[in-house]
């Protein structure tokens with residue numbers, strides 16, 4: 001196994017799937033000549049040519065609408081949104097078209113496409129360019145929402161997403177492209193819709209995903225030094241949500257903290273906590289806490305932005321609180 | 325145009341250049357973060373355009389906004405402070421490079437969603453029409469922004485509602501790394517007005533005098549006829565799209581060729597040739613611009629950061645902490 005970055009893992013998945021299936025092609029802003037805004041598709045244009053690596057105008061609706069149409073007639077487009085913030089400019093296609101067309105027309109066709117989008121705060125990009133709005137998309141039946149937290153999962157889940165016959169929104173985090181991890185070479189698939197224990201523990205359950213995983217792992221290391229062993233469950237797919245590992249862990253630890261980068265109100269944590277209470281209320285020894293972003297649009301100023309984003313120290317404090 | 329106004333324009337162009345050169349250094353030094361898009365090479369466009377407006381005419385633009393902010397009369401101090409994320413910036417350090425605005429100067433922002441501000445510009449004009457005045461809204465945007473739906477919806481609306489908007493496309497030949505001819509069905513952005521029955525003109529955006537004259541005519545037309553107008557300024561950005569652009573999409577010879585066509589150089593030659601000013605006068609203006617820039621950096625560096633209370637302020641008008 002090679003130790004590679006998240007960027008390399010995603011790039012590998014894309015390349016392997018393009019090599020495997022000629023129906024797979026990429027379209028989006030600056031994916032070709034530029035090599036991808038985050039250099040994920042560097043070299044693709046030269047390797048696959050402009051037919052399979054399509055630079056588009058700045059036109060998010062056209063990008064996603066065209067991807068949907070091509071998918072309906074049998075291709076497997078991967079549409080890239082330069083950042084997830086521009087999803088709002090094309091919301092109709094993501095939540096109102098892609099997830100509904102098959103159902104509405106009685107299952108006559110499928111929409112096998114992937115929307116890759118980069119999200120997340122922490123880079124001083126200001127309020128419109130820093131969001132983690134994952135929960136919004138997970139609201140809509142018919143859409144699969146994936147957001148990996150490790151390079152291996154990024155590769156395995158993206159390959160599965162490209163092979164999925166349903167539309168998948170694949171959310172990456174802008175500050176995680178340099179994160180390194182062991183990634184199996186060649187054919188390696190991780191199943192969509194399956195949560196995973198990323199760190200075993202016995203005292204408390206931390207439920208999280210994507211950037212939250214990176215932060216929670218650090219928090220768990222600190223807590224471990226104080227004799228607290230946190231079990232970390234990585235959701236990986238937000239819809240469909242696999243609660244089995246979460247519930248199993250909670251029934252063992254009886255205490256939980258949910259960590260997400262997005263806002264707390266109506267967020268991923270709200271969903272997870274409700275489901276734990278619905279299905280394992282009797283196992284709770286303490287109220288479950290959520291660590292999330294402060295309820296403000298993210299400011300440019302670095303100090304303020306960091307104060308608004310969830311930090312490792314917030315997770316440590318929340319864990320200690322539920323263990324009181 | 326009188327001498328004072330001409331020299332003022334020269335001063336502004338040089339000031340923009342100096343402020344951005346210092347901005348680039350401060351960015352490299354890690355004192356400015358996020359995205360920063362330099363206007364260097366395009367100074368003639370907003371300088372000529374804004375010189376032709378009355379203060380009551382509103383201005384709205386995209387994220388490449390430092391230049392027009394200075395042209396609108398926002399001080400170099402405030403621009404620099406916003407870049408450094410300080411409380412003394414006009415957006416209190418909460419907006420940064422892409423979000424310069426000053427209601428006092430009738431400058432309604434710096435907007436970072438490509439094309440997103442065009443319907444808002446139509447709205448500014450709608451508000452003025454509703455109020456019964458004849459203010460003109462000047463809306464600036466890039467060539468890339470003319471391929472997104474926002475542009476088409478906004479131009480159509482402005483036409484059918486007779487809104488006083490001067491649409492100004494800064495055609496700098498690229499949207500990030502995508503050349504106009506790779507992204508737009510027509511090479512001349514001006515042509516897009518035809519589909520909306522709107523008058524338009526294409527002007528040399530490297531020549532501030534031509535830019536000024538075309539803008540003045542266009543503003544007058546919009547004000548008097550209550551019809552929108554599309555002005556396409558052909559220009560070029562000398563630097564990358566934003567800081568850290570590998571610039572793989574254009575040849576260095578092409579950049580060099582345009583750099584020889586420097587708008588400040590063109591204007592300087594014009595002022596000398598026409599006998600408007602002497603070398604010494606222009607040099608002295610350059611020194612003043614340098615001094616104002618240095619002072620702005622000092623001011624910004626010495627300014628405090630916004631306090632933690634700012635984090636929750638202005639989310640709502642009604643109540644902080646909602």
Ligand SMILES: Cc1ncc(C[n+]2csc(CCOP(=O)(O)OP(=O)(O)O)c2C)c(N)n1
Pocket residue numbers: 029058060082086089388436437438439465466467468469470496498499500565
């Ligand atoms: C809706 C939307 N899509 C994509 C982007 C990313 N983006 C920022 S600037 C830019 C290029 C814009 O080019 P142009 O309109 O020509 O303006 P210029 O940068 O050349 O001044 C892109 C694609 C964005 N900010 N908003």
Ligand SMILES: [Mg+2]
Pocket residue numbers: 466467468494495496497498499500
């Ligand atoms: Mg452009």
